Amino acid sequence: MENQGIMSETYHPTADRLEALVEGSLRTEDRVVLESHLLTCPACQTQVEEWRALFSALSGLPQFEPSLGFSERVMVRVRISPRAAWQQAWQQWAHQTAALVGRIAPKTNRGWSVAAALLALPLILGGSAVAWLVSKSYITPGTLLGYTRDSLVEGIQGVGSTAVTAVMQTDIAAWIVTNAAGFISTAGMSGLGAMIGGAGIATMLSIWVLYRNLFRSPSRESDYALFSL
Amino acid sequence: MSGESGLQPYPPPRELDYSSLTDQQVVLLAREGRERAFRELIGRYQRPVFSLIYRLVRDREKAEDLAQDTFIKVLNAIDRYDPQYKFSSWIFKIAHNTGLDHLRRREPETLSLDGSPHARTAAEVEATTITPASHDETPEQYAQNRELGTEIESAIGTLRAEYRTAILLCHVEGRPYEEIADIMDVPLGTVKTYIHRGRKELMQRLEHLRI
Numbered sequence: 001m002e003n004q005g006i007m008s009e010t011y012h013p014t015a016d017r018l019e020a021l022v023e024g025s026l027r028t029e030d031r032v033v034l035e036s037h038l039l040t041c042p043a044c045q046t047q048v049e050e051w052r053a054l055f056s057a058l059s060g061l062p063q064f065e066p067s068l069g070f071s072e073r074v075m076v077r078v079r080i081s082p083r084a085a086w087q088q089a090w091q092q093w094a095h096q097t098a099a100l101v102g103r104i105a106p107k108t109n110r111g112w113s114v115a116a117a118l119l120a121l122p123l124i125l126g127g128s129a130v131a132w133l134v135s136k137s138y139i140t141p142g143t144l145l146g147y148t149r150d151s152l153v154e155g156i157q158g159v160g161s162t163a164v165t166a167v168m169q170t171d172i173a174a175w176i177v178t179n180a181a182g183f184i185s186t187a188g189m190s191g192l193g194a195m196i197g198g199a200g201i202a203t204m205l206s207i208w209v210l211y212r213n214l215f216r217s218p219s220r221e222s223d224y225a226l227f228s229l
Numbered sequence: 230m231s232g233e234s235g236l237q238p239y240p241p242p243r244e245l246d247y248s249s250l251t252d253q254q255v256v257l258l259a260r261e262g263r264e265r266a267f268r269e270l271i272g273r274y275q276r277p278v279f280s281l282i283y284r285l286v287r288d289r290e291k292a293e294d295l296a297q298d299t300f301i302k303v304l305n306a307i308d309r310y311d312p313q314y315k316f317s318s319w320i321f322k323i324a325h326n327t328g329l330d331h332l333r334r335r336e337p338e339t340l341s342l343d344g345s346p347h348a349r350t351a352a353e354v355e356a357t358t359i360t361p362a363s364h365d366e367t368p369e370q371y372a373q374n375r376e377l378g379t380e381i382e383s384a385i386g387t388l389r390a391e392y393r394t395a396i397l398l399c400h401v402e403g404r405p406y407e408e409i410a411d412i413m414d415v416p417l418g419t420v421k422t423y424i425h426r427g428r429k430e431l432m433q434r435l436e437h438l439r440i
């Protein structure tokens with residue numbers, strides 16, 4: 001029977017079960033079975049009353065008062081150092097930001113999965129677009145990269161970031177573009193797909209690390225203070 | 230500052246009703262250097278912290294010293310306290326560890342409402358006598374409860390320190406099992422075992438006082 005585990009061979013509940021009944025930790029179905037047994041068993045009723053008396057005695061234990069002047073003796077040895085205004089402002093801003101991020105961040109694993117998928121979506125779409133373009137015979141990886149670089153340079157020049165433009169026109173930038181084109185030419189579509197897939201995985205891993213360090217529930221072993229006492 | 234309701238400016242110190250603030254709010258005021266906030270924290274927790282340590286070490290004078298050390302340690306580190314954790318769990322954790330550290334260095338004395346049996350002078354008797362915060366019983370009830378109180382206090386004193394702490398935090402302080410596990414830094418299952426075994430031992434020791 002489902003509830004046989006709460007009874008001993010002679011159908012009396014065990015002491016542990018009677019304790020659990022008084023504590024209120026039994027499942028409803030077990031509690032009902034026990035209570036119906038108690039109606040006809042004086043011995044078990046007595047045990048339950050004894051448990052109740054113990055619980056009552058423990059809950060009724062007084063809290064003791066330390067001697068007069070305890071608070072003053074503590075305050076004499078406490079260092080009170082008010083924070084500077086900038087420290088308070090910084091702390092306030094940090095808490096505001098954390099509260100805001102906490103409100104907009106997903107609260108469930110499913111939510112995080114959706115957010116990660118949404119963030120990876122541009123990568124997937126961009127990679128698909130590049131793959132489609134490269135599939136055209138009149139478009140080679142080299143010309144595509146060159147066009148992208150020229151467009152990027154024009155765009156950055158358009159917003160007036162001359163410093164970034166200068167970087168893009170350096171030998172290093174040209175080296176990167178050249179080698180990337182060479183890599184794609186060598187590796188082909190699979191290589192390009194691997195690059196995009198790797199970038200997508202790295203993005204999702206970054207999000208996961210961010211989530212675990214900012215929003216994960218602390219483990220029981222964590223210190224309550226930011227540093228150990 | 231509050232983790233629950235968002236950030237709001239506080240009124241000047243003398244307009245604040247500290248008793249209506251949460252522990253986290255009082256802690257944040259203490260971080261701003263408000264002495265009243267420090268005193269509020271002491272006022273809220275001096276009795277529960279002292280009671281826990283007293284029942285652990287069974288020596289009033291030593292319990293006061295250890296309780297003072299607990300508060301000094303906590304309040305001097307208030308800047309490092311992380312408000313996402315319950316302040317009560319933090320201070321009880323430190324109180325528990327402070328009491329345990331002391332027990333590892335000495336043997337506890339018997340607790341008695343009549344003072345320590347080892348007291349030799351009236352001053353020592355008074356120093357080792359439990360002073361309950363209040364009791365409103367009739368003379369007959371006071372006498373019965375005094376005896377039951379002594380019996381149960383003595384029975385609690387015979388428990389292992391871990392069982393004692395778990396029982397006191399559960400029944401006297403009303404903390405949930407999960408918080409007790411955090412305070413004692415043990416798994417939840419271990420807390421349940423401590424409480425269950427502690428209760429069984431108390432039942433056996435109090436068998437002669439069947440009600």
